[in-house]
Amino acid sequence: MFANLQKRARALKTELVALYYAARDPRTPWYARLVMLATLAYAASPIDLIPDFIPVLGYLDDLILVPAGIALSIRLVPAEVMREARQRAATTPVSRRANWLVGGLVLVLWLLALAWMGRLGWAWWQSRP
Numbered sequence: 001m002f003a004n005l006q007k008r009a010r011a012l013k014t015e016l017v018a019l020y021y022a023a024r025d026p027r028t029p030w031y032a033r034l035v036m037l038a039t040l041a042y043a044a045s046p047i048d049l050i051p052d053f054i055p056v057l058g059y060l061d062d063l064i065l066v067p068a069g070i071a072l073s074i075r076l077v078p079a080e081v082m083r084e085a086r087q088r089a090a091t092t093p094v095s096r097r098a099n100w101l102v103g104g105l106v107l108v109l110w111l112l113a114l115a116w117m118g119r120l121g122w123a124w125w126q127s128r129p
Helices: 002-024 030-044 057-076 079-091 096-127
Strands: none
Touching (some): 002 030, 002 057, 030 057
16 A cells, blocks of 8 residues: 555656646646646645644645646646656656755745735734824
């Protein structure tokens, strides 16, 4: 059972890398890129629709929404582009540096969003009578 889970996890990682390569291809439509970005942002985000500390439901949204977003992204990408991206993902190793880079980018985006919301909140607080 554990070997099967490892195999599925590796396949999912390869699909995510293939989606990355497909997103960089100019033949990929903009709406497919938007779905990919939203899926990746949700998967990497520390903020969930349903918090993880809620039993069962907390992880259920991750188990349903992320794979559904990946499946939708794959369907929106043209078949030729996805085939080439899968070939490239299977032959190109992903470095740990790339993982840290993506994690750092997500962290910076969240910090910018929090700073923007804080600024809006401060402006609202100052404008009160």
